[in-house]
Amino acid sequence: MTNNSGVTPRSAHVVPRHRADHRADSEQQSPVARPLDAEAAVVVERLHVARGGRTVLPELSFTVPRGQVTGLLGPSGGGKTTLMRALVGVQRVTSGQVRVLGLPAGTPALRSRVGYVTQSPSVYGDLTVAENLRFFARLLHAPFTDIEAVVGQVDLAGHADDLVQRLSGGQRSRVSLAVALLGRPEMLVLDEPTVGLDPVLRRDLWEMFHRLADEGTTLLVSSHVMDEATRCDRLLLLREGELVADDSPGVLLDRTGAVDVESAFLAVIDARTDRRAEVPA
Amino acid sequence: MRAPMAPAATLAVTTRVLNQLRRDHRTMAMLIVIPCVLLTLLWWMFDGDDQTFNRFGPPLLAMFPFIIMFLVTSVTTLRERSSGTLERLLTTPMGKADLLAGYALAFGAVAVLQAVVAVVLTVGLLGMDVRGPIWVLAVVAVLDAILGSALGLLVSAFAATEFQAVQFMPAFVLPQVLLCGLFVPRESLPDVLSVVSDVLPLSYAVDAMREVQTESSWTSGLSVDVGVIAGSGLVALALASATLRRRTA
Ligand SMILES: Nc1ncnc2c1ncn2[C@@H]1O[C@H](COP(=O)(O)OP(=O)(O)O)[C@@H](O)[C@H]1O
Ligand SMILES: [Mg+2]
Numbered sequence: 001m002t003n004n005s006g007v008t009p010r011s012a013h014v015v016p017r018h019r020a021d022h023r024a025d026s027e028q029q030s031p032v033a034r035p036l037d038a039e040a041a042v043v044v045e046r047l048h049v050a051r052g053g054r055t056v057l058p059e060l061s062f063t064v065p066r067g068q069v070t071g072l073l074g075p076s077g078g079g080k081t082t083l084m085r086a087l088v089g090v091q092r093v094t095s096g097q098v099r100v101l102g103l104p105a106g107t108p109a110l111r112s113r114v115g116y117v118t119q120s121p122s123v124y125g126d127l128t129v130a131e132n133l134r135f136f137a138r139l140l141h142a143p144f145t146d147i148e149a150v151v152g153q154v155d156l157a158g159h160a161d162d163l164v165q166r167l168s169g170g171q172r173s174r175v176s177l178a179v180a181l182l183g184r185p186e187m188l189v190l191d192e193p194t195v196g197l198d199p200v201l202r203r204d205l206w207e208m209f210h211r212l213a214d215e216g217t218t219l220l221v222s223s224h225v226m227d228e229a230t231r232c233d234r235l236l237l238l239r240e241g242e243l244v245a246d247d248s249p250g251v252l253l254d255r256t257g258a259v260d261v262e263s264a265f266l267a268v269i270d271a272r273t274d275r276r277a278e279v280p281a
Numbered sequence: 282m283r284a285p286m287a288p289a290a291t292l293a294v295t296t297r298v299l300n301q302l303r304r305d306h307r308t309m310a311m312l313i314v315i316p317c318v319l320l321t322l323l324w325w326m327f328d329g330d331d332q333t334f335n336r337f338g339p340p341l342l343a344m345f346p347f348i349i350m351f352l353v354t355s356v357t358t359l360r361e362r363s364s365g366t367l368e369r370l371l372t373t374p375m376g377k378a379d380l381l382a383g384y385a386l387a388f389g390a391v392a393v394l395q396a397v398v399a400v401v402l403t404v405g406l407l408g409m410d411v412r413g414p415i416w417v418l419a420v421v422a423v424l425d426a427i428l429g430s431a432l433g434l435l436v437s438a439f440a441a442t443e444f445q446a447v448q449f450m451p452a453f454v455l456p457q458v459l460l461c462g463l464f465v466p467r468e469s470l471p472d473v474l475s476v477v478s479d480v481l482p483l484s485y486a487v488d489a490m491r492e493v494q495t496e497s498s499w500t501s502g503l504s505v506d507v508g509v510i511a512g513s514g515l516v517a518l519a520l521a522s523a524t525l526r527r528r529t530a
Binding site: 050051052085088089090091092093106108111112114116118120121122123124125126127131135136138139140141163179 | 289290293296297300301304305364365366368369370371372373374375527528529530
């Protein structure tokens with residue numbers, strides 16, 4: 001059985017909360033890694049990514065604070081998915097540095113500490129919800145007791161034995177989210193997890209995100225729907241691979257004098273365009 | 282340091298794949314029933330001509346598991362890639378070798394079933410002559426199926442779609458079928474083709490089947506054949522693991 005294999009499970013116990021807490025005691029981390037625990041959850045420096053011969057992220061630098069819900073917002077095609085893939089270490093990058101939880105992105109040690117939800121649900125349609133979760137729990141060294149908990153968290157308690165392909169699109173994406181919650185990773189990278197869900201569920205999920213953040217989890221949540229911005233502690237607005245804003249929603253609204261984030265977004269872009277237009281003149 | 286392979290992860294993949302196959306009745310039928318139907322068809326074609334059936338039986342017993350497993354594995358792996366589950370798997374602590382070994386084990390288990398059924402049918406019901414131990418036929422068939430799976434895993438790394446994966450069949454498998462000694466004995470092939478035939482793994486599978494048919498005990502030739510089949514399978518798996526990239530463009 002996976003959980004007896006001597007690998008510390010990504011524990012669902014209340015204390016200590018995260019796998020990292022176990023490893024701090026049990027495993028000698030390299031001496032350089034320890035002090036970096038104080039650094040932001042994500043530190044990106046001059047990241048450049050090209051896909052299919054085109055530059056998608058020209059030169060991106062930003063940080064994501066720990067223990068908060070950071071929203072990655074912007075129109076479709078802006079590079080949100082590409083950026084998230086870089087954070088979880090599956091995107092080939094041309095240059096620049098990406099550090100996650102104090103380690104270079106994609107390091108084996110990070111793989112059990114970061115949960116990732118791809119934009120389209122990545123679960124097996126021909127397995128039941130419970131079978132999917134059991135499979136991923138074994139890979140993530142998460143205890144099977146987590147399964148019931150995460151199924152409840154995404155509000156699929158009555159569907160544990162349903163085949164995933166028989167579920168609706170929204171339910172399927174929640175199964176995919178449940179997988180990422182297994183073993184309580186310290187960081188969650190969620191690519192458009194609330195798209196297509198009904199408003200009540202959406203609110204519930206955002207409440208859950210904040211509960212997790214209160215317990216110390218760092219969340220990076222992308223969305224192309226601007227009105228989700230107000231639910232985030234912090235906003236990164238990404239457009240054509242460029243970061244046009246990096247603020248809390250309140251500060252962004254104050255700074256632009258806009259009534260909502262969508263207008264603020266437009267105001268910021270207009271200001272940038274004006275500035276650019278002035279340069280050659 | 283993390284071990285490159287963990288038995289728990291390998292077994293998790295095996296269990297999952299078998300679970301999926303269990304639900305997929307059509308694929309299971311393709312894996313088990315089709316070889317039997319084809320072997321029966323062959324027997325019927327040479328109605329009463331035992332000599333010809335005896336000549337074609339062993340190569341076909343070697344080819345079916347190889348071809349079918351090649352197809353099923355390459356398409357299944359491609360599906361894993363296009364559904365995004367591969368990307369997710371690669372963000373988990375699981376090693377790449379665990380994924381491939383898990384797949385090979387699952388399809389190997391199916392291959393055991395397939396081989397036993399096909400051998401029982403050809404030897405038991407259709408009366409193919411075999412002088413050697415019959416279980417060796419099954420062992421060779423299983424190794425063959427695993428080799429097919431391993432090659433399927435390997436080529437799936439070079440296919441972007443399931444459609445392309447299927448097209449690798451004529452490219453990778455048919456030359457082996459033509460040169461394995463089924464149509465022309467390998468000794469009688471033109472020199473160049475004879476050399477090519479010597480480096481294609483399916484040739485050894487066919488040789489092994491024929492060896493079991495004509496020799497009453499395990500021969501050193503059989504050991505070589507079996508060694509080559511198993512070795513090629515391992516090489517294909519290692520190459521597949523090396524070509525599977527965590528980071529993609
Ligand atoms: N597999 C790919 N190959 C080449 N280009 C891609 C690929 N995926 C996305 N792109 C391009 O990268 C850019 C950013 O896409 P993406 O990161 O998916 O944006 P978002 O998630 O914000 O919608 C787009 O211009 C898109 O066309
Ligand atoms: Mg996207």
